[in-house]
Amino acid sequence: MKHIKIAAGLAHVNYGHIASVVEEASNAGIDYIHSDAADMHDLKNMQLMGGHQIIEAIRPITDKHIECHIYTKDMDRLFIEKIAAAGCNMLIIPAENFLGAPLAYIINYCREFGMKVGLTVGCYTPLCFVDEAIYDIDRLQIVVHGVDETDGKDNWGWRKSSLDMIRRARKMIDEKNPKCELAIDGGLRFDNMDPLIECNPDIVILSSAIFKDKEGITAGVKKCRAAIDAASEKFGLE
Numbered sequence: 001m002k003h004i005k006i007a008a009g010l011a012h013v014n015y016g017h018i019a020s021v022v023e024e025a026s027n028a029g030i031d032y033i034h035s036d037a038a039d040m041h042d043l044k045n046m047q048l049m050g051g052h053q054i055i056e057a058i059r060p061i062t063d064k065h066i067e068c069h070i071y072t073k074d075m076d077r078l079f080i081e082k083i084a085a086a087g088c089n090m091l092i093i094p095a096e097n098f099l100g101a102p103l104a105y106i107i108n109y110c111r112e113f114g115m116k117v118g119l120t121v122g123c124y125t126p127l128c129f130v131d132e133a134i135y136d137i138d139r140l141q142i143v144v145h146g147v148d149e150t151d152g153k154d155n156w157g158w159r160k161s162s163l164d165m166i167r168r169a170r171k172m173i174d175e176k177n178p179k180c181e182l183a184i185d186g187g188l189r190f191d192n193m194d195p196l197i198e199c200n201p202d203i204v205i206l207s208s209a210i211f212k213d214k215e216g217i218t219a220g221v222k223k224c225r226a227a228i229d230a231a232s233e234k235f236g237l238e
């Protein structure tokens with residue numbers, strides 16, 4: 001059975017308890033810590049979260065891989081240098097905001113400072129935005145959030161059209177850069193992700209499902225781990 005990794009997303013944590021929540025999630029069996037950060041543009045309801053200050057604070061708490069998923073319009077060498085120095089292992093940036101020569105510089109800076117680099121395909125961004133960069137990245141992350149079933153109250157699920165995109169992303173990675181990890185992110189719960197697991201991702205990013213579970217963080221991790229493993233087995237993933 002394929003071990004699909006769990007990245008614990010810090011988008012929906014209580015930042016007043018950041019050290020203890022990271023410690024509990026790490027001990028409960030997650031694989032990666034996923035620190036979400038954003039500027040004032042793309043995520044209107046979740047701005048200014050976990051950049052280098054947060055990563056620096058949680059680095060001594062866990063020996064897990066820590067990645068920074070950042071929604072920004074801009075990115076410079078100083079930021080990359082600082083986040084790497086804070087102990088970040090991977091920088092993940094939006095494909096829709098970074099193309100061409102600026103992206104080439106960013107990939108180069110990440111290598112220079114010893115970090116892996118990933119691209120997100122954001123909500124409703126077409127997969128073709130990563131057609132060329134796929135050869136040179138370590139992570140392709142599909143944000144599956146969507147509003148196809150929205151109740152208008154900010155309870156976003158995952159959009160059904162993302163199934164087709166994940167299948168195409170899997171094929172693209174297998175053909176062009178098999179070492180690149182395929183991650184899915186957004187609206188995933190222990191009881192709703194089977195159809196997405198069937199598309200064979202390598203990583204599932206979960207925030208509310210872990211950090212807002214009514215029975216606590218450890219219980220949230222265990223429920224998600226069990227659901228992912230059961231689906232991986234059911235669909236014969238290897």
Ligand SMILES: O=C(CO)[C@H](O)[C@H](O)COP(=O)(O)O
Nearest residue numbers: 009011186187188206207208
């Ligand atoms: O960057 C993100 C999606 O764009 C976050 O990782 C997302 O908010 C995950 O949250 P949840 O698992 O609670 O849906």
